[in-house]
Amino acid sequence: MEWAGAFGDLGTLIPFIAAYIGVLGMDPFGILFAFGVSMLACGLYYRTPIPVQPMKAIGAAASIQAVQTAVVTPGAVQVAALVTGLVWLALALSGVMRHVARWVPATVVYAILLGLGVGFMLQGVKMMHGDLLVALAAGAMALALLRSRRMPAMFCLLLFGAALGLWRQPELLDRLLATPPALRLPQWTLSEVGWDQVFVAIVLLVLPQIPLTLGNAILAISHENNRLFPERPVSEGTMAFSTGLMNLFSGLSGGVPMCHGAGGMAGHVAFGARTGGSVVILGGLLLALALFFSGAVATLFELFPPAVLGVLLFITGLQLAVGNGALPEAREERAVVLAGAAVCIWNVAAGFLLGCALHYAVRRGWLRL
Numbered sequence: 546m547e548w549a550g551a552f553g554d555l556g557t558l559i560p561f562i563a564a565y566i567g568v569l570g571m572d573p574f575g576i577l578f579a580f581g582v583s584m585l586a587c588g589l590y591y592r593t594p595i596p597v598q599p600m601k602a603i604g605a606a607a608s609i610q611a612v613q614t615a616v617v618t619p620g621a622v623q624v625a626a627l628v629t630g631l632v633w634l635a636l637a638l639s640g641v642m643r644h645v646a647r648w649v650p651a652t653v654v655y656a657i658l659l660g661l662g663v664g665f666m667l668q669g670v671k672m673m674h675g676d677l678l679v680a681l682a683a684g685a686m687a688l689a690l691l692r693s694r695r696m697p698a699m700f701c702l703l704l705f706g707a708a709l710g711l712w713r714q715p716e717l718l719d720r721l722l723a724t725p726p727a728l729r730l731p732q733w734t735l736s737e738v739g740w741d742q743v744f745v746a747i748v749l750l751v752l753p754q755i756p757l758t759l760g761n762a763i764l765a766i767s768h769e770n771n772r773l774f775p776e777r778p779v780s781e782g783t784m785a786f787s788t789g790l791m792n793l794f795s796g797l798s799g800g801v802p803m804c805h806g807a808g809g810m811a812g813h814v815a816f817g818a819r820t821g822g823s824v825v826i827l828g829g830l831l832l833a834l835a836l837f838f839s840g841a842v843a844t845l846f847e848l849f850p851p852a853v854l855g856v857l858l859f860i861t862g863l864q865l866a867v868g869n870g871a872l873p874e875a876r877e878e879r880a881v882v883l884a885g886a887a888v889c890i891w892n893v894a895a896g897f898l899l900g901c902a903l904h905y906a907v908r909r910g911w912l913r914l
Contacts, residue, residue, distance in 0.1 A: 575799020660889020
């Protein structure tokens with residue numbers, strides 16, 4: 546089940562890595578190497594399914610900007626990882642995260658988790674829309690086997706997706722076989738970057754990501770881990786510290802900005818993970834891909850139809866949305882949760898800010914709901 550749960554976060558991992566490689570032209574080795582090492586470290590240290598994911602706002606902004614104006618380069622993405630790492634290390638070491646965690650109300654954290662869950666489900670439906678028959682078959686398979694320990698749902702979904710991809714595009718097998726294993730070692734160099742790219746990295750990529758990371762990758766993941774695994778609690782300061790360390794490492798090794806995310810944990814847990822072993826397994830596989838098969842990564846990702854990844858996202862979102870139980874009893878608290886969650890579906894940072902504003906406005910009697 547740990548092996549099955551290891552692949553529960555592919556619905557978010559594959560699309561973002563594919564965009565970095567296909568749109569920005571980044572070297573697959575650096576991306577997979579940084580993810581692999583970071584996952585191994587987090588799985589062994591935390592011993593719960595604490596995920597390592599691409600930072601979504603930075604990934605989306607980098608891809609769109611590259612398509613439209615070609616001003617974001619791989620070097621700018623590496624700089625963004627380094628700056629992000631420094632920001633979160635400073636927040637963790639200064640003790641600021643402890644004060645932030647006390648200031649953010651529980652209703653806002655609940656809103657983030659609910660909004661992320663519904664957002665994942667909506668994104669999953671969009672990915673399924675163009676291939677409904679495949680989505681229905683994959684969904685039925687997942688629901689039938691979700692609780693099975695003899696035949697884990699994730700393995701069946703991966704086999705189904707890979708077989709379908711090879712049947713639809715048989716040339717992919719020839720491309721995979723034509724790429725022999727070749728050992729590559731990390732190069733600890735930063736790509737050539739000008740001051741214009743440093744500006745782009747900080748203003749366009751890093752600043753919009755900070756509130757999103759605070760809500761999802763620091764506060765929400767801490768809450769979700771401590772709810773699911775109370776015997777192995779984590780603090781917001783610890784999450785900020787590990788986010789900082791792995792981004793510094795990623796930036797220096799040619800990788801991309803990374804974070805922890807409550808959605809990733811929900812995906813791992815939904816398909817069977819209960820320990821950090823699942824993250825170690827996925828990290829080990831990504832590290833092996835980086836060291837020996839990085840030339841075939843782009844082809845390998847093409848195997849999985851978007852509809853199958855959409856099913857993974859939908860189940861992950863459902864797990865995340867229902868994991869916190871019933872809504873608060875007080876009318877005002879329910880309103881804060883629902884309003885914040887609705888905005889989080891569009892933008893987690895905006896939902897986080899709105900939720901905090903509504904909570905304190907209601908608490909001080911400035912607003913009646």
